[in-house]
Structures are given as C-alpha cells and as structure tokens.
Amino acid sequence: MCTYVTEKIELDGAGKGGSGWFTLSEGAVYVDHPYHACHEHTVNIDFTNPADGPSARVAVELTEESALALVEAIQKALAAAPAGLASGRRRVTSS
Numbered sequence: 001m002c003t004y005v006t007e008k009i010e011l012d013g014a015g016k017g018g019s020g021w022f023t024l025s026e027g028a029v030y031v032d033h034p035y036h037a038c039h040e041h042t043v044n045i046d047f048t049n050p051a052d053g054p055s056a057r058v059a060v061e062l063t064e065e066s067a068l069a070l071v072e073a074i075q076k077a078l079a080a081a082p083a084g085l086a087s088g089r090r091r092v093t094s095s
Helices: 062-081
Strands: 006-017 019-034 042-048 057-062
Touching: 006 042, 006 057, 042 062, 057 062
Parallel strands: none
Antiparallel strands: 006 019, 019 042, 042 057
16 A cells, blocks of 8 residues: 655755766655565655756665665664764865
C-alpha cells in the first residue's frame, strides 16, 4: 500500500548524477512502488536541486531494512566524529 506521504527537507551538500557533480538543495523521502528495484514497495529517497533541472537528481530505492540500517550507520558515523566536524557552519579554509 502506498502512503502518499512525502517528507521533504532542505539539504546542503553535493551529489553526483549522470552529468557529474551538482549542488544538492532538497531531499524527499517516501514509501512507494520503486521504478527499478525488484520489490513491491521501497523507501525512496530523492536528492535534488530543482534550480538545475531534472538532471540534477540522484534517486535511491531501498528496502525498509536497508533504510533503517542506513539511518543507523549515519548516526554511528556522526557519533564517532568530533562534534561539528561535518557541519555546514564550519568554516572551510584552503591550504
């Protein structure tokens, strides 16, 4: 059953699509029928930059188990790093 519920978030990062790297500005997460994965339903994640057009998109289709494992892995990686190390508020200096 599709939920038709989409969680949208603002992002600050980069993604690599078919045309190379682009700035990410938005994300969407929803449970629906996948386009490519061989499952009835998946957790779908779209990383996009609408200002750059439809080619500025990276799509991911994961099983529920894989999505939960990804969330846990992200939390563990952030917990293992010094606080604020990957923050967008951190000033990047060139060497």
